[in-house]
Amino acid sequence: MDFQLDDDQRALRAGMRQLLEGRFSLRDATDRLDRALWRELGEAGFFSLALPEAEGGVGLGLPEAVLVFEEAGRVLLPGPAVATFLAAGVVPGAATGEAVVTAVDGALVPWLDEADVVQGEAAGAVPLRSVDPLTPLHRVPDAGGLDRGALLYAAEQLGSAVRTCETAVQYARRRKQFGQPIGAFQAVKHLCAQMLVRAELARAAVYAAAVTGDRLDASAAKLLADDAAVRNARDCLQVHGGMGFTWESDVHLHLKRAWVRAELGRSARAAEEELAEALIEAP
């Protein structure tokens, strides 16, 4: 057993981080999809990563997919990345990022107007005034939903949770009150420590679910990663004080996206019920 990243996985993660940081800025992001970026991600193998090499893919597995989605979550990459990834090899052009694919997920469809292909039954979808300014949403009356991307959403939530923890720590080191960095105050320190604990627990769950490919493991991972992303964003906001409540800081974007993702790809309610049921069945 060696439950650590290997060298290739570290390199993949570093490469994806570099690509995203060089090419994407949250400052300039809008609710219009950046198709050039989408294609660049396609060229870098983001969507085709898990396809066999014979089908033009990279032939990697779920653990690698989780690592790149964690990076996407770190920077809050806008767009229906999960649905497009899952459509690679099924919808022509998805693998290369030429086609933007979205899906009906639970009662929601993100990016409906921008998508070239919609999977699932989106008839009668009504637009919402989305709480997340970077994720347009439609609501579908009584849709069953596809519920396939739980683990990838969890990976994005993990990336966001790690990022808000880092952001809070950086701010706490820099911002001074009462003549010292606020990070020297225990009340602030303890908020930060709990953020790390949540993120690390979610990481262990997400990576393990990627390795086992087990459905229940994915439910557990989604549950803990949703929790980590939402609560870390809230605590990050708190550490930033008044600054955290402004539109200019990125913190609110992390919180709003975390709320959106929590509704996509298996809700807490569904995951908890499923895990509870499994307890009864276990020997």
Place this chain on the structure above:
Amino acid sequence: MDLTYTDEEEAFRAGLRDWLSLVLPELPAKPSPQDWPGRRAYDTAWQRLLYDAGYGEVHWDASPTQRLIFLEETEKAGAPYVGANFVGLLHAGPTIASEGTPEQRDRWLPPVLRGDEVWCQGFSEPDAGSDLASLRTRAWRDGDHYVVSGSKIWTSHAEVADWCELLVRTALVSEAVPKHRGITWLAMPMDAPGITVRPLRTLAGSTEFAEMFLDDVRVPVANRVGEENDGWRVTMVTLSYERGTAFVGEVVACRRVLGELAREARGNGRWGDPALRRRLGRLSAEFSALWRLTQWNVSEAQRTGGVPGVGGSVFKLRYSHARQELYDAAAEVLGAGSLDLAHEWTLDRLSSLSYTIAAGTSQIQQNIVAERILGLPKGR
């Protein structure tokens, strides 16, 4: 990232399982949690069995992964936990193994492994708990002995211990000697004259810990592990073992209890309550993630080949609270039955309250995580 075990590790697991299935049915009934002499006899007899079967050294000599398998399998099979051997096997032993002289290792390690000798931990004092380095128990040099006076508190199973890993002050605090210097780590024989042990009653009704009064107790200088006044460094080694490995088997036990809770709830009709189901579902996610985090930390230790890192504090923080939530959920499942001390879960619920205190409180763990992992400035 890999969660499969090597053939060699699987062979170790299979051998252990076979052995457990042979010996466990033959074990006598466990003594009551209140009966420490009974527990000492029981726990040391179990350690002896392990020793004779070649598993005595599993906590020290085995690879971190083998140790993980050992704790997982013994817990799954319902084997006794280390119990009274806790300090000797899980932190005094490893500390002596890494910091002691060859003579000290020969003198103290084999009896711990054979279950012949039991250790306790004399760190905390009435005025030095979280602020351990402010301890005041004093030791003067008198020829080839230290003469020790002072008092210790919360010393678990002091009543039945043969040796104590004792922290003493060997230099008075001054501008030249800050409080973290001037501490020395001694092995004190518990039968030395001048030691008075007074059991303290815990909220669970047991006497698992005690006060210790030390009145001119003579401890040979040869019993000092590490240099004089360098005991704080040795202590850090001890504490990293305490936090790094102590709770691994318990996570497995908690996962088992969670399944029992669900089946109990179905039996007594409470399963119809969606709030209860969701609560148990979330706990299930928590405990499987804690197990994965354990595997992650063990893999890391295996790679770096070192002492368990501060990652142990991250684990301990979440685990100690999750354990309390588990037994609170048990109380909800049992309803009024949760007030009956005859139920194992009631005693476990009471003892779970110590988890956020013992081995460093949650507040102290949060300081450690914030300062040593996240690099936040030290408070004044």
